Amino acid sequence: MILKGKKILIGVTGSIAAYKAATLIRLLKKQGAEVKVIMTASASHFITPLTLSTLSQNPVLSEFVKDDTGVWNSHVDLGLWADVILVAPASANTLAKMANGIADNLLIAVYLSARCPVFFAPAMDLDMYTHKTTLRNISILCNDGNIMIDAEEGELASGLSGKGRMAEPEHIVDALSAFFQRKEVLKGKKVLITAGPTKEYIDPVRYLTNASTGKMGYALAKAASDFGAQVTLISGPVHLPIPDGNVEVIKVDTSKEMYDATMKNFSKSNIAIFTAAVADYTPKVVSDTKIKKNDSEMKISLIKTHDIAKEAGKVKREGQLTVGFALETDNEVVNAQQKLKKKNFDFIVLNSLKHYGAGFGHDTNKITIIDEHTQQEFSLKSKSEVAVDILSKIIEKIK
Incomplete structure (x- = not known):
């Protein structure tokens, strides 16, 4: 019993x-x-x-x-x-x-x-x-x-x-x-999760970022721990309590720091879930001092950051399961399917900003899980419930 x-x-x-x-x-x-x-x-x-x-x-x-x-x-x-x-x-x-x-x-x-x-x-x-x-x-x-x-x-x-x-x-x-x-289902499994935004500094006081709050990633960390996994949560700058359970949190600020922490821990994981909203671009030059305002325009040259999920997909070993997220506004399914193949995911979780209550900042989310053969659409739910749905899909894939 x-x-x-x-x-x-x-x-x-x-x-x-x-x-x-x-x-x-x-x-x-x-x-x-x-x-x-x-x-x-x-x-x-x-x-x-x-x-x-x-x-x-x-x-x-x-x-x-x-x-x-x-x-x-x-x-x-x-x-x-x-x-x-x-x-x-x-x-x-x-x-x-x-x-x-x-x-x-x-x-x-x-x-x-x-x-x-x-x-x-x-x-x-x-x-x-x-x-x-x-x-x-x-x-x-x-x-x-x-x-x-x-x-x-x-x-x-x-x-x-x-x-x-x-x-x-x-x-x-x-x-x-x-x-x-x-609680026994993922016992002995190591789960790596990235969450939250990154900060790409222009100077010591200014940076580029996005509206991610990290709520989805933190909910996934809690759910994975509840399923018995040992969780490593690599978190960008967020204002959330550390999830209860067997969760180690590695805090980072920049996309470079998130890349380094992820690649360091990726090989040790059985499952990796990439929920972080990592900046696609970062300033080419970062000023050591605060840039003073003047009357002319300010132009910032940007260079591409590491595509963390893609780089991890290249070194993914047999039996290792990876999950990505796609936040789309146009051609949602097509774009998500392209990311699925490009980044070597086992499945991808699609959010659409067209659905009220989904995406950044909300306590709820509405997702579609897409793998190579199927699409499964879910109703609007709390992010803790969405996390369980995603973990259930992972367990199904493992089995």
């Missing part, structure tokens, strides 16, 4: 779906998991702590200090204990607190202390679930690396019918099982 021995910390919040927590705990225990439960104050209106304590075979926690004992329930220790945290049901109120770090109860304090993956299963009425505020909070949580087990369609407590029902306990157990199973 995949969940045998796994330490699962369940957060139960104030939702009518809290009654499903009893079945969820029973199923997890049946799979051999060790379960602890934290309840918010409002959750106890829907199901009693005694019920969940009996089923989990552990005391249910709800306060920072144990009743009448003065003993502290350490949110830090709880966060370190868990292999995974699961908030189910996750009410709109709790989602808002998680997204904004409002640690006014034990559950949110534990969430903020967690070193492990965090799942959440939303449960609320249809109008609350589709409200822009809730959708924004869900987007923030997913982009922060949390994993949503999406709500399901059906009859709601209000009498309405639609999306908002907490996923059935059996489906949640399946999602957790799939997560732990996939």
Whole structure:
């Protein structure tokens, strides 16, 4: 059993779906998991702590200090204990607190202390679930690396019918099982990822760059680590936290620095994913001092930079898998197919700026995966979900 021995910390919040927590705990225990439960104050209106304590075979926690004992329930220790945290049901109120770090109860304090993956299963009425505020909070949580087990369609407590029902306990157990199973898929594999923009200096204070934020590359690094890989992330200048997991980050500024770091590490990788938006040109001459403004025009001569992915493709060894990205505005598929062959990729990920929510700066992306024989188009998704789609394609190729 995949969940045998796994330490699962369940957060139960104030939702009518809290009654499903009893079945969820029973199923997890049946799979051999060790379960602890934290309840918010409002959750106890829907199901009693005694019920969940009996089923989990552990005391249910709800306060920072144990009743009448003065003993502290350490949110830090709880966060370190868990292999995974699961908030189910996750009410709109709790989602808002998680997204904004409002640690006014034990559950949110534990969430903020967690070193492990965090799942959440939303449960609320249809109008609350589709409200822009809730959708924004869900987007923030997913982009922060949390994993949503999406709500399901059906009859709601209000009498309405639609999306908002907490996923059935059996489906949640399946999602957790799939997560732990996939952590073994890329175990022992070394994945090299380039991400972000580069800076091409004109003088000590001015440079040429582009609008890449590195979000896609960082999401891929997190996903690859979640799949069990050892990740080397070569990152241009971005403002993103280092992904959790087995990820080594090498920070660079210029295209030359990214080229050197990539070629140094490429031969050691089993898989390489080139997401960085590397400058195609760099100033021919870089001034040692700040160039002073004058009344005449300023002309800058540019020379081509190294095509990192193409150079790596030339020394690619048998069995090594490489993936490229193409951001196109015209003749998207044709241009992507040309890059696929020119740079010796196993497949290429096409983004089109014609799709709202795709490309630089967004928390979402809409991609088409193209290989020698097929094209697979995906819907608009969060970049963390897109990363899983890309890793799934890689695993399919490896197999």
